[in-house]
Each structure stands twice: as C-alpha cells, then as structure tokens.
Amino acid sequence: AKTINIALVGNPNCGKTSLFNIASGAHEHVGNYSGVTVDAKKGYFNYKGYHFNIYDLPGTYSLSAYTPEEIYVRHHLSEEMPDVIVNVVVASNLERNLYLTTELIDMDISMVIALNMYDELEDSGNTLDYNTLGKMIGVPMVPTVSKNGKGIDKLFDTIINVYENQEPTVRHIHINHGPIIEEGITVLKNELKTDPRILKHFSPRYLAIKLLEGDKEIEILLHKEQNYDKWIAIRDKERIKIEKTLGEDVESAIANEKYGFISGALKETLTLGNKETARTT
Numbered sequence: 001a002k003t004i005n006i007a008l009v010g011n012p013n014c015g016k017t018s019l020f021n022i023a024s025g026a027h028e029h030v031g032n033y034s035g036v037t038v039d040a041k042k043g044y045f046n047y048k049g050y051h052f053n054i055y056d057l058p059g060t061y062s063l064s065a066y067t068p069e070e071i072y073v074r075h076h077l078s079e080e081m082p083d084v085i086v087n088v089v090v091a092s093n094l095e096r097n098l099y100l101t102t103e104l105i106d107m108d109i110s111m112v113i114a115l116n117m118y119d120e121l122e123d124s125g126n127t128l129d130y131n132t133l134g135k136m137i138g139v140p141m142v143p144t145v146s147k148n149g150k151g152i153d154k155l156f157d158t159i160i161n162v163y164e165n166q167e168p169t170v171r172h173i174h175i176n177h178g179p180i181i182e183e184g185i186t187v188l189k190n191e192l193k194t195d196p197r198i199l200k201h202f203s204p205r206y207l208a209i210k211l212l213e214g215d216k217e218i219e220i221l222l223h224k225e226q227n228y229d230k231w232i233a234i235r236d237k238e239r240i241k242i243e244k245t246l247g248e249d250v251e252s253a254i255a256n257e258k259y260g261f262i263s264g265a266l267k268e269t270l271t272l273g274n275k276e277t278a279r280t281t
C-alpha cells in the first residue's frame with residue numbers, strides 16, 4: 001500500500017483531536033511522541049488501499065515563532081514534510097481561522113481544508129459557497145463534523161486525490177500582499193532561490209516573507225549560509241521602503257494584507273442569514 005503522511009494543523013479548539021480520533025479509530029495504535037512543552041499525537045490507519053500516518057499537532061493561530069506551539073508546528077512541517085496538510089478550520093469563524101491558512105499557502109505544501117463544525121455554520125443560518133472559496137484560494141474544502149464523523153470519508157477521498165494530483169481545485173496561488181510588499185518578497189525570493197540547500201524545507205516565498213517580518217528563528221536557520229549578510233542587507237532595505245511607503249511596521253502590514261484578502265474572499269462567498277429567525281423556527 002502507498003503511505004500518505006498527513007498533519008492536522010489548525011487553531012486551538014477547532015476539532016483536530018476529534019478528527020484524529022475518528023480517523024485513527026479506537027483499534028489503531030496511537031502514541032504520544034511529543035516533548036514536554038506541547039501536546040501532539042501520531043496514529044495510523046488504512047483506507048481504500050492507502051496507509052495513512054496522521055499527526056495531531058498542537059493548535060496555533062499563526063506560523064511565526066512566538067510560542068512553543070508555533071515553533072513545534074513549523075518544525076514538524078519543515079522537517080517531517082507531510083505529503084498533505086489537513087488544515088482544520090471552524091466553518092463559522094473563517095475570518096480568524098483562515099489567517100493560518102494564508103501562511104500555509106505561503107509555505108506551498110499540498111493541502112486540504114476540513115471545514116469543521118459545519119453543523120454550527122448550518123445552525124447559524126449562514127451559507128458558505130465553499131466550492132468557490134476553495135477555488136479562490138486554490139485549496140479544496142470539505143465540510144466536516146468531526147464530533148460525529150460526518151464528511152470524514154469525503155475528506156480522505158480528497159486527501160487521496162490531492163496526493164495523486166487528481167484534484168482540480170488545487171492551484172498554486174499566492175496571496176497578493178500589494179505592490180510594495182510583493183516587490184520586497186520578489187527581490188528577496190530571487191536571491192534565496194540561488195541557494196538550493198535552504199529550499200529543501202521551506203519555499204523561497206515563505207522564507208522571503210518571514211525574513212521581511214524579522215522572524216528570528218528563520219534568521220538563525222539561514223545564518224550559516226554564505227550569502228546571509230547580503231540577504232539581510234537587502235531585507236533591511238526593503239523593510240525601510242515598506243515602512244516608509246505604508247506608514248506601519250512590516251509585520252502589521254503583511255498581516256493586514258492577509259486579513260484584507262480573507263475578508264474580500266468571504267464577501268464573495270459567505271451569505272449571512274437571519275440568526276434570530278433560524279433559532280425560533
């Protein structure tokens with residue numbers, strides 16, 4: 001059987017562990033393999049002739065390096081290099097949950113979104129055109145209720161399709177951060193691209209964005225490279241340009257562009273119902 005390594009990535013309390021438990025089942029082997037600081041589990045199961053290794057990773061709101069959870073998740077993604085990421089999001093709280101998604105898109109790893117707690121979205125009376133949203137972000141979205149297993153087969157069918165490059169929704173898009181930031185990303189990316197050694201674990205675009213943001217972990221990772229001083233000089237120049245032009249620090253500017261992209265996409269795909277009516281009928 002072919003083996004597919006998958007990692008569950010999402011905010012705290014989005015239903016990752018519920019999904020993990022349903023998928024790996026009570027009969028399969030589950031082991032804690034994490035260190036002391038964060039909670040993570042690995043499980044195994046077989047489905048449609050595939051052998052899945054599934055990692056339940058700690059909950060995170062972003063992929064920076066400010067908390068042990070963020071560092072752990074990023075380290076897992078860059079070192080274990082899962083075949084497919086399952087980004088678990090709360091369907092009724094996409095504005096917030098999709099921020100992490102935009103960072104995963106920057107990393108350019110194959111991905112499926114589990115639109116979890118879909119029952120709560122339906123109860124709210126709101127409707128989401130998730131097929132269109134999935135096409136807009138280039139990532140297939142599957143509604144799930146990981147509390148009871150609804151949608152889980154469809155989720156794993158989609159993971160298999162993504163793994164086999166047979167999923168039409170998949171597109172390698174990038175989030176547009178506006179002309180000034182994109183220029184900085186492009187200049188840095190083109191420099192980083194000439195050093196294949198560092199691109200084994202991270203996409204050049206992700207490294208460029210994180211360098212612009214001043215990510216200390218990424219700086220430490222790149223520090224021993226021959227061209228490091230040159231990259232940092234270019235980075236500093238681009239940072240000053242961005243801060244002067246946009247009038248805010250680079251990290252905020254990048255975050256604002258990401259939130260702008262999300263709210264634009266949701267404006268086109270999320271229709272608010274009348275919650276009060278939905279409750280009383």
Ligand code: GDP
Nearest residue numbers: 012013014015016017018116117144145146147
């Ligand atoms: P984690 O922190 O991402 O691992 O989230 P958990 O799996 O621990 O779930 C957090 C809470 O959400 C638990 O109380 C679950 O029972 C509940 N939950 C998980 N999935 C769903 C779902 O699809 N719908 C609803 N309504 N609740 C869910």
Ligand code: MG
Nearest residue numbers: 013016017018
């Ligand atoms: Mg959990």
Ligand code: K
Nearest residue numbers: 013117120147
């Ligand atoms: K809940």
